[in-house]
Amino acid sequence: MPLPKAELHLHIEGTLEPELAFELAARNGVALPYADTEALREAYRFEDLQSFLNLYYELMAVLRTERDFEDLADAYLARAAAQGVRHAEIFFDPQAHLARGVGMGTVVEGLWRALGDSEATHGVSTRLIMCFLRDESAESALETLDAAKPYLDRITGVGLDSAEVGHPPVKFRAVYEAAAALGLRRVAHAGEEGPPEYITEALDVLGVERVDHGLRCMEDPALVERLVRERIPLTLCPLSNVRLRTVDVLADHPLPAMLDAGLVCTVNSDDPAYFGGYAGDNFDAVRSELGLDEERLRELARNSFTASFLEDDEKLRARYLAEVEAYVF
Numbered sequence: 001m002p003l004p005k006a007e008l009h010l011h012i013e014g015t016l017e018p019e020l021a022f023e024l025a026a027r028n029g030v031a032l033p034y035a036d037t038e039a040l041r042e043a044y045r046f047e048d049l050q051s052f053l054n055l056y057y058e059l060m061a062v063l064r065t066e067r068d069f070e071d072l073a074d075a076y077l078a079r080a081a082a083q084g085v086r087h088a089e090i091f092f093d094p095q096a097h098l099a100r101g102v103g104m105g106t107v108v109e110g111l112w113r114a115l116g117d118s119e120a121t122h123g124v125s126t127r128l129i130m131c132f133l134r135d136e137s138a139e140s141a142l143e144t145l146d147a148a149k150p151y152l153d154r155i156t157g158v159g160l161d162s163a164e165v166g167h168p169p170v171k172f173r174a175v176y177e178a179a180a181a182l183g184l185r186r187v188a189h190a191g192e193e194g195p196p197e198y199i200t201e202a203l204d205v206l207g208v209e210r211v212d213h214g215l216r217c218m219e220d221p222a223l224v225e226r227l228v229r230e231r232i233p234l235t236l237c238p239l240s241n242v243r244l245r246t247v248d249v250l251a252d253h254p255l256p257a258m259l260d261a262g263l264v265c266t267v268n269s270d271d272p273a274y275f276g277g278y279a280g281d282n283f284d285a286v287r288s289e290l291g292l293d294e295e296r297l298r299e300l301a302r303n304s305f306t307a308s309f310l311e312d313d314e315k316l317r318a319r320y321l322a323e324v325e326a327y328v329f
């Protein structure tokens with residue numbers, strides 16, 4: 001039995017495996033510019049975040065109907081469950097779909113067809129986090145929040161993703177204020193490719209409760225001290241960092257130093273279909289490549305549940321935490 005864990009940094013569109021991409025392309029009559037799944041996998045050689053995002057947005061063309069989003073989420077939940085994920089807080093990128101003529105209702109209701117009964121079908125509780133694309137305008141983000149208003153009973157929080165450099169958090173001050181007023185939880189990608197100042201700005205201007213990635217905080221000791229003091233969780237994605245060349249090799253990943261510094265780190269998969277592994281694969285990789293011992297792995301699992309947005313179900317959180325403490329490696 002794998003170590004029980006929560007996944008807090010997972011883009012549902014990034015779970016689109018080549019096999020499912022071709023299946024949905026055939027079902028929807030969409031032509032993909034790749035001969036087969038092998039040729040598509042060949043394209044997974046990324047130079048940086050932008051080269052990944054280009055492919056990530058291109059492949060979304062196959063997602064058209066509620067059933068497509070349901071199948072996508074259902075496939076992810078099955079894989080995640082098999083790797084010990086007991087709770088998943090799942091990002092989605094509505095602007096990438098709205099731009100293709102796929103409505104908010106299709107996306108949210110489609111995902112919900114899988115998420116709504118996932119505790120019963122997969123043994124995985126879920127939350128949905130709607131992300132704004134930071135390389136789109138602030139007005140577009142506000143329009144997206146507006147389009148989501150009929151579905152807020154299904155959406156726990158908002159996030160910020162896509163191309164980071166040149167798109168500082170402050171650009172999204174208004175939409176985060178509006179989201180907070182609607183009672184939504186707030187997270188944001190910061191310090192993946194962008195500078196440590198973006199992390200500070202996400203905290204001070206956007207009021208985020210967790211930082212996605214946050215890796216580059218290590219360049220600013222005063223920021224590390226603050227993150228430790230305020231117990232701000234970071235959702236790290238080790239295999240993603242290697243594939244997007246944020247770190248050269250996994251053995252150089254700062255995770256052990258971050259844990260030693262007292263940061264509340266979690267380990268997640270980001271876009272597992274593209275980056276070579278799901279949540280359990282990321283745990284296995286940091287165990288073998290970074291030499292984390294069992295108590296460090298247990299700490300990461302514990303952090304994943306304490307950092308999760310389970311305030312509306314503390315009994316469930318307590319049950320998960322008890323599973324972590326009782327786990328025998």
Ligand code: HPA
Pocket residue numbers: 011014049056161162163189192240270271
């Ligand atoms: O790793 C990521 N970073 C930023 N935006 C993203 N959108 C999907 N995955 C990512």
Ligand SMILES: [Zn+2]
Pocket residue numbers: 009011161189212270
């Ligand atoms: Zn991400």
